[in-house]
Amino acid sequence: MDLGWLWWLGAALILGVVEMLTVDLLFLMLAGGAVAAAVAGLLGAPFLVQLLVAAVVAVLLLFGVRPWALAKLKSTTPDAKTGIDAQIGRTATVVADVTDRAGRVKLSGEVWTARNEQRGTVLPAGTDVVVVRIEGATAYVTAPETPVDPSQPYGPPAPGY
Missing domain, CATH: 2.40.50.140 (Nucleic acid-binding proteins)
Structure with a gap:
């Protein structure tokens, strides 16, 4: 059994950690693409198909979900004045x-x-x-x-x- 899906899962975890540091929702969308590729790999898809799934899902999340999620995040988070x-x-x-x-x-x-x-x-x-x-x-x-x-x-x- 091919364990390539674990690499995608690891990439998703790393992107999730980077997202926690930036809170821009960019890396979260890329992590979503990596999770989709991990699922494709777990189902036995070849690497090129996994790569295509990662790219398509990440682009869909970036342009479909991220603008809405950013607007929601900014509307519920007060601006904290500092310095x-x-x-x-x-x-x-x-x-x-x-x-x-x-x-x-x-x-x-x-x-x-x-x-x-x-x-x-x-x-x-x-x-x-x-x-x-x-x-x-x-x-x-x-x-x-x-x-x-x-x-x-x-x-x-x-x-x-």
């Missing part, structure tokens, strides 16, 4: 007076260099502020009740500027 994106909108505490040129805030347990988004005002130590954006290692903050005008990315000009 800098996760800090925007968070509340921070001023630890050293924040102006439009200097200051420090404590954000998520870390002390960050900070700048006031609103020019000409000082946010005193102990004030809670909201992170508006981050550039490099500097958090741009504003007082929670201060609306930020999106047409003026650096806030209104201060008197005397």
Whole structure:
């Protein structure tokens, strides 16, 4: 008895492991083709037929099932913000007076260099502020009740500027 189907099964397992690392559903569809080829091999089909079955099933899965499965996966999985994106909108505490040129805030347990988004005002130590954006290692903050005008990315000009 030919045990070539075991190679296809091994390939399917390897592709399944790669899929777990990427979560793109590409390697899962290829693994489906390998499983189909393993079934064909188990039924006694010659290698060329197994190869053809693997290719046809993988292509059908890639173009028939994958788009639907990706859409379903993305609609049920929330976008998790990480890194800098996760800090925007968070509340921070001023630890050293924040102006439009200097200051420090404590954000998520870390002390960050900070700048006031609103020019000409000082946010005193102990004030809670909201992170508006981050550039490099500097958090741009504003007082929670201060609306930020999106047409003026650096806030209104201060008197005397």
